[in-house]
Amino acid sequence: MLMNQMFWDFMENASMIIEWVSFYLIISQFSPKKRKNKQEVYSFIVIIIFSILLKVLNVYPNERIVICFFIGLIYYKFNFRVNNIKCIMISLIFWLFMLTVEALSISFIVKINSLVNVSELLGKNIYRMETMILSKVILISLIMVVRCLKFRVDIGKGDFIYILTPIATNIIIILVIFGYAFKGGREGFGDNVSIFFVSILLLLSNMSLMFIVSKIIKNNKLKLENEFIKDKLEMEYKYYSNLKDNQEKVKRLYHDIKNHIACIEGNNKETGIRKKYIDSLNSEIDKLNLGFNTGNEVLDVILNNKREKCMENNISLKVFIDFSKVNFIEYFDICTIFSNCIDNAIEACKKIKDNNRYISLKGNCVNNFYVIKIENSKTNKIKKLNGDFLTDKKDKFLHGIGLKNIRLALEKYNGEIIIEPLDDKFILKMLIPINQEKEA
Incomplete structure (x- = not known):
């Protein structure tokens, strides 16, 4: 044989x-x-x-x-x-x-x-x-x-x-x-x-x-x-310092509230002046918003940090996300995913000349998947080459690294990324299976 x-x-x-x-x-x-x-x-x-x-x-x-x-x-x-x-x-x-x-x-x-x-x-x-x-x-x-x-x-x-x-x-x-x-x-x-x-x-x-x-x-x-932990600690310190300052401002505002009401009543005949004054007051109160509550402390710190950048660039940041069920993702990967996504969205919004600058972040559970959707307005056209999306940012290397880092972070949890570039907005979706245990 x-x-x-x-x-x-x-x-x-x-x-x-x-x-x-x-x-x-x-x-x-x-x-x-x-x-x-x-x-x-x-x-x-x-x-x-x-x-x-x-x-x-x-x-x-x-x-x-x-x-x-x-x-x-x-x-x-x-x-x-x-x-x-x-x-x-x-x-x-x-x-x-x-x-x-x-x-x-x-x-x-x-x-x-x-x-x-x-x-x-x-x-x-x-x-x-x-x-x-x-x-x-x-x-x-x-x-x-x-x-x-x-x-x-x-x-x-x-x-x-x-x-x-x-x-x-x-x-x-x-x-x-x-x-x-x-x-x-x-x-x-x-x-x-x-x-x-x-x-x-x-x-x-x-x-x-x-x-x-x-x-x-x-x-x-x-x-x-270790570098991430150091940056995270610095962000937390800055966040809690700002939180303390905001609380002091709230106390001062409380003591002065009667004076503000009196000023408003005194200008009841001057509708334009009164409206301008109220808008100014509301603007100051908006700045005293004490932060996000997503169910994840690291994500809260990141969002507060990014919100400051959005306010500096007149970008509306709306967050509707409960991240408490996604407790198996490591802190480092949370920072990688959300920091890179929001940074890219901010860069796209900064190119818009009018006031239509917005970033929307949503997260919810769908059929045993946690779906994260980040949407931002844009004006630039998105080009695609060999399956990869090209950027018109000056630092193309860093932009490419950002998207690759997001993909790598999601791969650890068998997650997927879906990109939908439209004419006036850019949508990025991430799907992560939620039936996972955090590694020891």
């Missing part, structure tokens, strides 16, 4: 399908889907067929791996909500571990069977079948561990360059080892002990690399969170 071509075709195709299923399980662990299940299945079938075609055409294994890597990138980007950096990094890490597992399995089978040449594994024999089974068992075990531990990967541009280099280097080394090992003869890579130990060292190196990468990313995240 081992010499039967149909049997080996089945084994190789099954092995290849297991690899692609493992790839799918990994990327679905780190990124939310953006396609319907039917589209996702169709595209998965396409990459399976393409991979079989590469085998039928006898494409060299190393070249086949490179081609499959790029196919995986396209599939990942097409079916999942993921930025380019994360797409490349997750794909590279998967192929790095898969190749390391292959090298380790080959070395182990060669060692325990005392094979003279690694090229013997290319034949239709029991050694080849043992290698295929062992490598897939190890790969599936690693996938299960990753999914059980629920790893998260958030990679920024600053991390990308120095993480990419060692991962790419490891992959190239493994491919070179495969190339020499399967040349056959002792001049290829006859020292089986060397292959075994090199594979072990590569596996340990990759594990160490992943540990270092996770530590670096965690430290960078902690640094950003």
Whole structure:
């Protein structure tokens, strides 16, 4: 049976399908889907067929791996909500571990069977079948561990360059080892002990690399969170200081209220003067509004801070939101989502020449989703390129970073963002599943 071509075709195709299923399980662990299940299945079938075609055409294994890597990138980007950096990094890490597992399995089978040449594994024999089974068992075990531990990967541009280099280097080394090992003869890579130990060292190196990468990313995240906490504390201090000042103003206004009434009554014949005086008084009272009560202290502080900017730029800010049910979102992400959204809305309103400047923020629960809707008036036309909305702001980089940060923050909670640019207003909606628990 081992010499039967149909049997080996089945084994190789099954092995290849297991690899692609493992790839799918990994990327679905780190990124939310953006396609319907039917589209996702169709595209998965396409990459399976393409991979079989590469085998039928006898494409060299190393070249086949490179081609499959790029196919995986396209599939990942097409079916999942993921930025380019994360797409490349997750794909590279998967192929790095898969190749390391292959090298380790080959070395182990060669060692325990005392094979003279690694090229013997290319034949239709029991050694080849043992290698295929062992490598897939190890790969599936690693996938299960990753999914059980629920790893998260958030990679920024600053991390990308120095993480990419060692991962790419490891992959190239493994491919070179495969190339020499399967040349056959002792001049290829006859020292089986060397292959075994090199594979072990590569596996340990990759594990160490992943540990270092996770530590670096965690430290960078902690640094950003510390900066946020510092800014948050400053905002809170300013808010409560203003609150105290407003209370003092209310006390003074209370003592003077009779004098104001007397002044109004004294000008009852001068309708214009009286109206102007009342408008002035109402304006002062409006400034003494003590703030928002959304059910979330951090959001209250952010909204009070943004309200001051709106008042400075003659922008009407209306808030109708009860955020008390959304208690699983971290403070850092609340700041990222609302600060960037409102800042972008303020910038759009500032371009309007007349008094039609407004920002409306609403939030309510709809079918187990918390829906946030931010609407603002605008005059500028919104352009779209490759699925991304372009801005006419001078600092295009910061604007782009703002929207990307919103998307990244929402991805942590399987949320989605919907943008609706109309002629005279801009609507941004965010949908967040509310049946979630806050992580410890």
